[in-house]
Amino acid sequence: AGPRNGTAPTLLTNYLDTQYFGEISIGTPAQTFKVVFDTGSANLWVPSYKCSPLYISHSRYDSSKSRTYIANGTGFAIRYGTGSVKGFLSQDIVMVSVSDIPIIQVFAEATVLPAFPFIFARFDGVLGMGYPSQAIDGITPVFDRILSQQILKEDVFSVYYSRWVLWGGSDPAYYTGDFHYLNVSKSGYWQISMKGVSVGAEMLFCKDGCSAAVDTGASYITGPAGPISVLMKAIGAAEMAEGGYVVDSGDHRDLPPGTSITVCVSSLQQSQYGEDICVVAFSGLDIPPPAGPLWILGASFIGHYYTKFDRRNNRIGFATAR
Numbered sequence: 001a002g003p004r005n006g007t008a009p010t011l012l013t014n015y016l017d018t019q020y021f022g023e024i025s026i027g028t029p030a031q032t033f034k035v036v037f038d039t040g041s042a043n044l045w046v047p048s049y050k051c052s053p054l055y056i057s058h059s060r061y062d063s064s065k066s067r068t069y070i071a072n073g074t075g076f077a078i079r080y081g082t083g084s085v086k087g088f089l090s091q092d093i094v095m096v097s098v099s100d101i102p103i104i105q106v107f108a109e110a111t112v113l114p115a116f117p118f119i120f121a122r123f124d125g126v127l128g129m130g131y132p133s134q135a136i137d138g139i140t141p142v143f144d145r146i147l148s149q150q151i152l153k154e155d156v157f158s159v160y161y162s163r164w165v166l167w168g169g170s171d172p173a174y175y176t177g178d179f180h181y182l183n184v185s186k187s188g189y190w191q192i193s194m195k196g197v198s199v200g201a202e203m204l205f206c207k208d209g210c211s212a213a214v215d216t217g218a219s220y221i222t223g224p225a226g227p228i229s230v231l232m233k234a235i236g237a238a239e240m241a242e243g244g245y246v247v248d249s250g251d252h253r254d255l256p257p258g259t260s261i262t263v264c265v266s267s268l269q270q271s272q273y274g275e276d277i278c279v280v281a282f283s284g285l286d287i288p289p290p291a292g293p294l295w296i297l298g299a300s301f302i303g304h305y306y307t308k309f310d311r312r313n314n315r316i317g318f319a320t321a322r
């Protein structure tokens with residue numbers, strides 16, 4: 001049947017403003033999985049039924065239960081900035097949206113997942129929305145498989161954060177004004193040239209321009225650790241043990257020791273251990289060459305805009321989200 005007017009939404013769940021994931025199905029009969037739609041990578045993987053029981057709380061793909069499964073078996077390993085996922089390749093029918101866009105897809109069944117950070121993952125797997133040149137093992141990414149079916153109105157997908165991914169177009173009901181387009185600077189990544197990083201009116205970093213990846217699978221804005229720590233001092237943030245920063249508001253300083261109330265200097269609120277703390281939406285991450293040095297504009301940036309990822313014109317459009 002395919003999408004009605006050439007576009008189809010996939011609804012996203014928002015977990016603590018840090019993880020956004022939607023449901024896809026793989027196999028016949030359908031086995032459903034929660035996946036992050038990640039413009040910062042280009043492969044699809046889900047946990048394998050053969051995976052260690054540690055991830056019993058996650059859905060796992062069982063090829064023996066699918067009539068449309070085709071064995072492949074090639075080894076697979078993907079090195080994220082935060083850890084590696086290992087497994088093997090399989091082929092089956094993948095449906096990315098309730099308006100049934102069925103595609104035959106090669107994906108990885110993950111058999112080795114690093115406890116950190118995957119024990120914090122509320123999603124089962126990752127659906128990479130990056131360019132084919134970024135795909136491990138030269139596998140054609142999901143969006144490219146959909147494009148080759150010629151069923152979408154436009155060769156684009158739009159992200160209206162914490163709500164949905166729209167395949168094939170953008171919906172004016174959810175943004176105002178025009179799109180401001182930035183050309184993709186380095187094909188293979190959804191990467192743009194950033195003109196500078198300012199706090200208030202003062203340009204502090206990236207004075208001669210630098211590169212930034214627009215990364216729907218990342219929670220925060222990350223930059224090289226040095227500049228970020230200077231930026232954090234500038235806003236009076238304190239570094240947390242496990243990385244990341246929080247800020248205390250002056251008027252709460254006289255609280256009894258052990259209580260930490262913070263004032264939001266970012267739109268992120270994470271309630272941990274029952275209390276409300278506000279995590280500043282930046283973190284330091286040094287990405288080594290050739291990919292780095294690279295700033296990452298993650299959900300805490302993208303969430304303020306309606307973002308259109310345009311594969312036809314190799315550009316990213318930002319409009320004001322309604």
Ligand SMILES: CC(C)CC(CC(C)C)NC(=O)[C@@H]1CNC[C@H](N2CC(=O)N(c3ccccc3Cl)CC2(C)C)C1
Binds near residue numbers: 217
């Ligand atoms: C270093 C980047 C720029 C390049 C690299 C290139 C890939 C082709 C390997 N891409 C990435 O590393 C990916 C860039 N985009 C984000 C992605 N995430 C990292 C991460 O830590 N996640 C996460 C979040 C919360 C809890 C648990 C986890 Cl696992 C989710 C995913 C895997 C989507 C890694």
